[in-house]
Amino acid sequence: MTDDYTLIIPTYNRSRLLMALLRFLAAEGADFPIMVLDSSNAEHRVRNRALAAQSVLKLEYVEYDEDTHPFDKFRDGVHRVQTPLGSMCADDDLVFVDGIRRCIRHLHENPDVCVAHGYYFTFLDQGANGIDLTAMLYFTPGIDNDEPLWRLRTLLRSYQALTYGIYRTPVLQSVFDGVQQVQSLLARELLSGALSVVRGKIARLKCFYGGRSHNPSEKYSHWHPLEWLITNPREFLEEYGRYRNILLCALTQLSTNKFSLAETERIVDLIHVFYVIVHAPRESHDFILDRVMAGYDLEEFWSDPAIQNPLVMAHYATPGTLSGRADGKNRLRRWTSQVVQNVLSGRSRLQPVTEEEMTWPKTVTTQTRIYRMHKNFLDFEPKELIFSGPDDIRALLASLDHYTADIR
Numbered sequence: 232m233t234d235d236y237t238l239i240i241p242t243y244n245r246s247r248l249l250m251a252l253l254r255f256l257a258a259e260g261a262d263f264p265i266m267v268l269d270s271s272n273a274e275h276r277v278r279n280r281a282l283a284a285q286s287v288l289k290l291e292y293v294e295y296d297e298d299t300h301p302f303d304k305f306r307d308g309v310h311r312v313q314t315p316l317g318s319m320c321a322d323d324d325l326v327f328v329d330g331i332r333r334c335i336r337h338l339h340e341n342p343d344v345c346v347a348h349g350y351y352f353t354f355l356d357q358g359a360n361g362i363d364l365t366a367m368l369y370f371t372p373g374i375d376n377d378e379p380l381w382r383l384r385t386l387l388r389s390y391q392a393l394t395y396g397i398y399r400t401p402v403l404q405s406v407f408d409g410v411q412q413v414q415s416l417l418a419r420e421l422l423s424g425a426l427s428v429v430r431g432k433i434a435r436l437k438c439f440y441g442g443r444s445h446n447p448s449e450k451y452s453h454w455h456p457l458e459w460l461i462t463n464p465r466e467f468l469e470e471y472g473r474y475r476n477i478l479l480c481a482l483t484q485l486s487t488n489k490f491s492l493a494e495t496e497r498i499v500d501l502i503h504v505f506y507v508i509v510h511a512p513r514e515s516h517d518f519i520l521d522r523v524m525a526g527y528d529l530e531e532f533w534s535d536p537a538i539q540n541p542l543v544m545a546h547y548a549t550p551g552t553l554s555g556r557a558d559g560k561n562r563l564r565r566w567t568s569q570v571v572q573n574v575l576s577g578r579s580r581l582q583p584v585t586e587e588e589m590t591w592p593k594t595v596t597t598q599t600r601i602y603r604m605h606k607n608f609l610d611f612e613p614k615e616l617i618f619s620g621p622d623d624i625r626a627l628l629a630s631l632d633h634y635t636a637d638i639r
Contacts, residue, residue, distance in 0.1 A: 234263065236335050236397065237314045241268040241304055242322040246278035248444075249322045251636040257287055258633035259328040268308045270295040302419060306407040309400070318348075318397040323444040325354075325634055326395070330440035334397040337434050344375075345431030348396035349440030350617055352608055356446065356636055361601030363592070364608045368443050373435040374428055379488050380498055382428035383478075387506040393424045393433060395441055402430045409477055415453040418474045429481045437617060439627060456510045457542070461519060462529050475499065512541035595624070599632040 238261070242249045249267070256265070265288050269279050276294065283292035293311065295304050309317060316338060320326045327349075334347035351369040356362050369391040374382045386393075398406070406426045410419040427433065453459045459467045482488050482495050490498065518537040532538070591610075592603040617623065 235314045236316040236318075236331070237264045237266055237312045237400075238326070238331070239266050239268060239305075239308045239312070239317060239319045240322055241301065241308065241319065242271060242275075242279065243269075243301070244271045244275045245322045246271065246275040246282070247636055249279060250282055251634055252320070252322060252325055253282065253286060253288060253290070255325055255634040256328065259630060261288055261328050261331075263331070264289045264291065264314065266291045266293060266308060266311060268293050268295065268304050270297055270299045270301075270304055272297055302407070302410060306411060309403050309407050312400050312403070315400055316397055317400045317403055319395055320441070321395075321444075323446060324395070325442040327439055327441065327630060329630075330436070330438050331397065333436050333438050334434070334440070337436060338397065338399065341432075341434065343432050344434045345399050345402045346393050346396040346427050347434040347436060348393070349436045349438040351395075351441040351443055352439070353445050354442045354631075356444070356634075358636070361603060362631060362634075363445075363603045363605060365445055365605045366607035369441075371435065374433040376432075377487065379429045379482060379485055380490060380495065382432065383425055383482075383499070384502050386424055386428045386433075387421075387502045390421075390424070390506060390509075392420060393427050394420065396427075396433070398427070399431075402427065405430070409481070412477055413470060413473050415459070415470050417454050417456060417459060418470050420454070422474055422477060425478050426481055429478070429485065439617060442631075456507050457515075457538075458529065458533060460507070460511065461523065461533075471503070475503075510542065512544075514541040595628060597628055597632055599635075602628055602631070 238256075240249065240252065253265075267279065267283060267290060269276060269292065271279060280292065283290055293308065295307075305319065308319075316335060318326075318331075330349045334349070337347045338344055348369075350367065353365045353368050354362055355365055371389050371391050374385045376382050376385065406423050409426050410422050413419055413422060452462075453466075453470075456467070478499060479492075479496060482499070483492060488495060515538045518535070519532075522532045591606040593609060595602045595604065
């Protein structure tokens with residue numbers, strides 16, 4: 232089944248983390264083609280060549296000049312894919328082989344779905360000090376409306392990236408052809424998702440699919456809409472114009488779009504206005520304007536909790552994912568804590584827990600390492616769809632035991 236799928240791993244100067252990911256995939260039984268796209272410097276490139284030569288995986292190693300733009304590398308890589316399905320995974324992240332297989336099966340069985348993925352979490356690898364499972368990152372329901380504008384509305388209403396889902400290869404290739412026409416990271420990410428939902432339905436399967444690393448990455452600019460609006464609103468609007476034209480062109484070519492051109496333009500603009508509003512919380516309004524009018528640079532105040540906390544709360548209060556009922560949340564909180572305590576104590580049945588047991592993070596020690604599971608990872612409603620009991624947590628941690636960035 233997995234011979235019709237290719238995993239693409241772009242890498243840049245992170246040979247140790249690339250080794251950890253490939254080691255993890257091999258231990259999890261990956262039997263599908265893997266393509267490593269390497270634009271690293273000479274030191275890391277030597278390590279990566281040796282790693283590719285020694286790998287037991289079906290691995291193709293492709294080299295690029297060190298100054299290759301990441302999206303040029305991505306586009307070239309996806310056009311090299313020879314299988315009907317493909318996806319990407321960053322070199323510092325991880326993806327679960329079982330989740331990949333489930334997504335492949337779902338795409339085979341549902342021809343109107345163009346992207347399939349599961350649930351993602353964030354993790355922090357602290358070496359000898361263990362791994363923190365910090366939060367649930369991508370968890371919104373699938374998008375299965377028949378009309379492309381409705382699918383776009385659903386994506387942008389509670390946006391979570393589709394970048395690392397499993398795509399039908401022609402869709403993936405057309406998406407990366409489209410995003411070459413804009414320059415900013417924000418427009419490229421949003422356009423990749425928007426063009427995807429224009430092309431077809433999106434499936435969110437009830438399984439863990441990927442882990443996104445919390446370790447420091449490259450510094451981003453023009454990635455978050457609020458950050459860009461603070462620094463250069465005119466430039467933001469000019470890029471939106473380019474983005475908008477590409478998206479409208481894709482929409483107007485579809486027979487399934489039942490709206491006129493004028494209606495399509497108006498709806499697309501409204502969808503994006505509300506997207507920006509969600510990412511510019513009112514709680515931060517005075518704080519931002521006070522500092523801008525006082526002459527502060529963005530770097531001097533962007534990381535302040537007065538901005539970041541409301542943005543985080545907006546993410547975890549995504550419409551359509553939480554019940555909004557206090558009794559339901561309280562039941563889940565008790566259920567989650569009981570599941571974790573069963574893992575800790577070996578109990579096979581749900582039993583009442585004490586207030587002391589409700590503290591966070593929850594710590595579980597395996598033969599390999601210590602895991603600290605934080606509140607935003609476990610005490611969160613979508614997990615009710617994934618964790619049916621203690622065995623599911625044990626299975627997740629057993630897989631994560633295979634991930635190690637220690638060079639040995």
